[in-house]
Amino acid sequence: MGGSDDELCLSLSLGFGVTTQPSYIHRPSNSMINHLRRSSWKDAFQVSDRNVDSRSFLRGIDVNRLRTAVDGEEENGVSSPNSTVSSISGKRSEREAVGDEAEAERTSCSRGSDDEDGGDGDGDASRKKLRLSKEQSLVLEETFKEHNTLNAQQKLALAKRLNLRPRQVEVWFQNRRARTKLKQTEVDCEYLRRCCENLTEENRRLQKEVQELRALKLSPQLYMHMNPPTTLTMCPQCERVAVSSFSSTSAASTHHPVAAGMQQRPLMPIAPQAVLPIQR
DNA sequence: TGCTTCGGGCCGTTTACGTCA
DNA sequence: AGTGACGTAAACGGCCCGAAG
Incomplete structure (x- = not known):
């Protein structure tokens, strides 16, 4: 029984006044609000594009260089003995090259701490899905709060610490980012909906005002007696x-x-x- | 300068698993 | 207790982009 997100304080609310959101879920992002002020609605929806969030985070890191620094120790106890850099990252190489040792790895080390998984005799299950344990999820969450992307070193260290494959950590972060983005999109949509409501209301009020003024103009006496308004x-x-x-x-x-x-x-x-x- | 390769992120989808009626 | 529907999360494949050679 893996812990649900609620148990891990992942619940996200759409209410703007509610402060239970994690810090990485923003109120309508500032960039979106700025877009709203000077740009079109369509542009406003671009703010959560992938180019904004993670790329900028990784920009100063140079993942490739870091990767070479890890080469020597990457396989320690976590991965297969003969696979090289490919298995830390890079899905192409990992999936294509590793093959069977990945399977061995899968059965050997990807098991969570407390899930015995019903006496698994299925070493060849091509896509055995494993629920992460509570502690694993907790650590992953904590790490995600600190930084929502990992470089190769961090990924490897985390994988070691949690007794997971680096690929699992990578996938988890990927899915986690997707969830965060989804929540952020919901928040943004709610904000835009409220904006729309306000504008509609204001428009209605102004229309009414215009009607009143027109009516006023049609009654000349009243119009003449008015002070310069x-x-x-x-x-x-x-x-x-x-x-x-x-x-x-x-x-x-x-x-x-x-x-x-x-x-x-x-x-x-x-x-x-x-x-x-x-x-x- | 353009091309190729590689690593990594995102997106959409698939699939395994847990829960509930 | 067995089961099917449903939701969720892990995993996958494909695509794109930036960096480096």
Whole structure:
């Protein structure tokens, strides 16, 4: 009976206020939020691409060079005697070259500590799946929290420590990264959903406001009696609307020196209560 | 500079295993 | 107790990318 993820505190929640998430699951990633601010929705979905996360982590490590440093000791008690660098990493070489010794290795050392696996007499089972023990999973989790990718040295050390094959450690990290990404995607989706809801709500409110203003405009008396309203001025150059005060040193003037001397053009009479701060 | 090889990550899928009705 | 459905996680194959020769 392998421990479930819940037992290992892996449970992840979508609630933003909830703090039970592991540190490697972020709230909507900052990069995604930045994307949202200046880019398209489609671009925003690219943030969890593989080029972002792990590549950057490995960039300074030079895995290949490290690999050669491990050559001498890599097979100590963990792997086959005659396979070389290929068995630490590199799925092609490992899968193609090792073959039978991998099988021997599989039966000899990949067994978890407490799982006896029902008296296995199946040494030739091509794909015998083994549940990792609780301790193994725990150590793997702890290591993953520290760094979500491993170089060859780390992988080998961890494999030794856990009495697993390096390939198993590698696969575990791979699957773990996939799970993390999935959770992160869920979080991002939730964030985007809320953004969408907020924008929809705001849009609805603004539409309503426009309708009210149009109705107001259709009743001239009311329109004439209104004070020069809280004005929205538009900068003719950047075509931005700015809420201005009544004074000549308006916000438009200060924020747009070019337009300081221009005639301010009220777009619409707006009831004061209709001017809401737009937070975002 | 372009090509090849190699190592490693990610993705989609398969498969073994555990749980539950 | 036996069993089938279902979910989860380990493992695999393929593809891509970057580094090095």
